[in-house]
Amino acid sequence: IANRQKLNYLRFESHMESDISTRAKLLSELRNAIHQQSIFIEIQPKINLHSGSITGFEALARWELNNERIPPDTFILLAETSGLITKLDLLVAEKVAQAIQKMTKAGVSYPIAINASAPDLLHNDYRHKLFEILDEYHINPNQIELEITETKAMRDYHVIAPQLRSMIEMGMKVSLDDFGTGYSSLAYITDLAATGLKIDRSFIQKLTQSEADEKVVDMILHLGRFFDLDVIAEGIETPEQAERLKQMNCPSGQGYLFARPMSVDSAIQWVKLHNK
Ligand code: C2E
Numbered sequence: 228i229a230n231r232q233k234l235n236y237l238r239f240e241s242h243m244e245s246d247i248s249t250r251a252k253l254l255s256e257l258r259n260a261i262h263q264q265s266i267f268i269e270i271q272p273k274i275n276l277h278s279g280s281i282t283g284f285e286a287l288a289r290w291e292l293n294n295e296r297i298p299p300d301t302f303i304l305l306a307e308t309s310g311l312i313t314k315l316d317l318l319v320a321e322k323v324a325q326a327i328q329k330m331t332k333a334g335v336s337y338p339i340a341i342n343a344s345a346p347d348l349l350h351n352d353y354r355h356k357l358f359e360i361l362d363e364y365h366i367n368p369n370q371i372e373l374e375i376t377e378t379k380a381m382r383d384y385h386v387i388a389p390q391l392r393s394m395i396e397m398g399m400k401v402s403l404d405d406f407g408t409g410y411s412s413l414a415y416i417t418d419l420a421a422t423g424l425k426i427d428r429s430f431i432q433k434l435t436q437s438e439a440d441e442k443v444v445d446m447i448l449h450l451g452r453f454f455d456l457d458v459i460a461e462g463i464e465t466p467e468q469a470e471r472l473k474q475m476n477c478p479s480g481q482g483y484l485f486a487r488p489m490s491v492d493s494a495i496q497w498v499k500l501h502n503k
């Protein structure tokens with residue numbers, strides 16, 4: 228028994244060790260990827276549910292390591308917990324600026340949303356560098372939307388709210404991502420001066436089967452109308468979900484039903500086909 232315990236213990240230890248060294252390896256690879264600017268973006272369209280027209284895109288960070296894609300949930304968390312996230316998000320912002328230029332040249336001009344993590348908004352650096360990038364690429368801030376996820380760190384209103392307000396004053400839009408989950412509080416709408424809400428995918432996926440989820444969606448839509456916010460439903464996968472949302476007067480939507488996130492070149496082609 229003692230031997231077996233020892234064996235288990237050893238196994239446990241080596242398993243832990245490999246986890247730690249995997250994280251360390253991945254982290255150093257991520258640092259390299261950011262440094263070499265090899266993190267790239269895919270963009271996914273946002274659709275007006277009533278007219279079917281494109282209202283904009285969301286940029287999502289992508290990372291390929293040894294020809295394999297690392298899931299964003301994995302590397303974003305790694306970046307957030309290692310102090311790399313602001314560098315990563317600014318790199319994404321620069322890729323978005325390049326994408327806007329490229330699309331404008333191709334005759335398809337839309338605003339593109341970028342995701343910002345809480346640490347970005349706790350320092351002035353992010354905002355200053357973001358505006359530097361927009362300046363450098365001659366991009367009007369009203370072409371950029373910020374999607375922010377409510378986390379514990381967002382409770383630092385007195386730091387975050389003035390930052391968001393100054394970005395909004397410059398013409399940027401700010402949406403609360405994954406709305407309805409996590410640390411949602413109505414104070415985010417009033418104190419953080421958000422201009423939009425993204426209804427979390429989890430509610431949309433159960434929308435046509437669960438009355439409770441339908442009520443939550445309906446409540447968020449009312450909230451949006453009440454506060455004059457742009458509301459978008461994310462993660463729409465079926466025509467039934469889109470139809471139900473349309474009946475509920477949800478202004479816009481995003482999801483695999485319309486298009487998966489794609490390269491900027493594919494998006495240009497996709498827009499041309501869509502607008503035909
Ligand atoms: P998010 O901001 O909520 O982005 C939406 C996620 O849902 C994306 O996952 C997107 O690919 C996926 N999605 C879109 N439509 C559908 C659908 O119809 N069905 C399903 N099942 N999924 C759909 P992705 O690209 O894996 O990104 C995951 C999360 O990683 C994002 O969630 C966001 O929180 C974070 N993230 C991605 N890029 C960035 C970035 O550049 N900066 C920061 N800070 N976070 C990022």
Ligand code: CA
Pocket residue numbers: 285342374404
């Ligand atoms: Ca988002």
Ligand code: CA
Pocket residue numbers: 404405425427428461
């Ligand atoms: Ca979301």
Ligand code: CA
Pocket residue numbers: 376404405
């Ligand atoms: Ca999310």
